Amino acid sequence: MRSFTFVLRMCALSAGVAGMMSRPAPAATKCVDFDDLPNNGSYQAPFVSQGVNINVLQVNNTIGNSCAGQMLFGAATVRPAANACGGNGSAPNELIIDQVLLDFNMTDFFNGNPVKKLSFKYAIVSPNVEIVINGQCFVRPSFTALPNGVYAGVKYKATACKVTLKQKTSAIKGFAVGGDVMYLDDVCAKN
Numbered sequence: 738m739r740s741f742t743f744v745l746r747m748c749a750l751s752a753g754v755a756g757m758m759s760r761p762a763p764a765a766t767k768c769v770d771f772d773d774l775p776n777n778g779s780y781q782a783p784f785v786s787q788g789v790n791i792n793v794l795q796v797n798n799t800i801g802n803s804c805a806g807q808m809l810f811g812a813a814t815v816r817p818a819a820n821a822c823g824g825n826g827s828a829p830n831e832l833i834i835d836q837v838l839l840d841f842n843m844t845d846f847f848n849g850n851p852v853k854k855l856s857f858k859y860a861i862v863s864p865n866v867e868i869v870i871n872g873q874c875f876v877r878p879s880f881t882a883l884p885n886g887v888y889a890g891v892k893y894k895a896t897a898c899k900v901t902l903k904q905k906t907s908a909i910k911g912f913a914v915g916g917d918v919m920y921l922d923d924v925c926a927k928n
């Protein structure tokens with residue numbers, strides 16, 4: 738009787754292990770929050786926040802869908818978190834984008850694994866803004882001026898202070914954001 742109970746226990750244990758192994762790993766979240774950067778740090782060349790490489794490129798400021806960089810080169814500068822999304826960004830820092838386009842290396846978020854969801858908090862000081870989704874460029878007076886919909890296989894949704902991208906037919910393989918002058922915080926990815 739004792740050995741029968743033992744066999745039952747072993748069966749239950751291995752079923753449990755098999756169940757755990759077949760279950761997909763829970764989705765992870767990783768945020769580039771700029772909180773690891775020095776206050777007043779200013780960037781005109783590639784820099785890294787929370788392990789993600791961010792390239793600093795020329796931004797386009799003409800309403801339309803051109804990817805061509807055209808503005809005089811500015812900078813991205815670290816400021817106390819007070820403006821992005823009505824001051825709801827993570828403390829202590831946010832970034833002020835001044836006439837640059839920030840190109841995030843999407844493979845840095847999850848060691849090359851696909852990013853299925855991405856969101857960021859913002860506040861626009863001076864239009865226009867540019868967003869690049871999987872290589873497709875959009876320049877608009879605001880993020881809400883670009884209609885919610887699917888672009889480059891990715892579902893786009895903008896509110897007054899936050900933009901959310903979600904995998905539809907494609908993962909988010911390319912993402913860049915910039916503009917004339919805007920605040921940015923909490924670029925958060927899910928896998």
Ligand SMILES: [Ca+2]
Nearest residue numbers: 770827830922
């Ligand atoms: Ca922050």
